[in-house]
Amino acid sequence: MHIASIRCGVAAAVLVYCALGCSPPKQGPAAKLPTPNAQGEYSPDWPDLGRDADRFITFELGDSYETCRRVSPKFPFDSAHTRAQDRAQLRAFAACMNDPTMTNRTILLVGRADDRGPTGYNRELGMKRAQRIEQLLIDNGLSASRIQVKSAGESGAEGQSPASSYGYDRRVDVIVTGGAHAPGVQPS
Numbered sequence: 001m002h003i004a005s006i007r008c009g010v011a012a013a014v015l016v017y018c019a020l021g022c023s024p025p026k027q028g029p030a031a032k033l034p035t036p037n038a039q040g041e042y043s044p045d046w047p048d049l050g051r052d053a054d055r056f057i058t059f060e061l062g063d064s065y066e067t068c069r070r071v072s073p074k075f076p077f078d079s080a081h082t083r084a085q086d087r088a089q090l091r092a093f094a095a096c097m098n099d100p101t102m103t104n105r106t107i108l109l110v111g112r113a114d115d116r117g118p119t120g121y122n123r124e125l126g127m128k129r130a131q132r133i134e135q136l137l138i139d140n141g142l143s144a145s146r147i148q149v150k151s152a153g154e155s156g157a158e159g160q161s162p163a164s165s166y167g168y169d170r171r172v173d174v175i176v177t178g179g180a181h182a183p184g185v186q187p188s
Contacts, residue, residue: 126151
């Protein structure tokens, strides 16, 4: 009965509005999607990035994710300074790794760099990045004895390929060893 009276009230308001000779508000133009390809798929049109610009796509898995979330901290060009969002993810990762079900796991940190500097410099920069992440994990309660650090430098860099960016190469791979590390797979 209550819903019926609301409907009557809305109908009466529309009739009064129309009786006053007012026209309904105009709607803006409908959003236009780009034309899909022959398979019905859309291809994103990314703006050109400036020198040393980053492009990252991130997503959150939510509280129901049962194993330690995969983290891969990114870095600005020629830097070992972490971003705020990476520090927050590393805090959560350290807490998860200290869960009793994960204490038998170890962590391998592999520092990486893009390929635009000299090889020796990139190897050193990759190591500084990995050591920075190691220190953040230790600061957040993870035992140093569970962490191994190394640098891959520019090895495997993909920044010059059209499907990637130099920002992808400036990272530390955080690898959990001693068990499964995939979404939906329970630690054994």
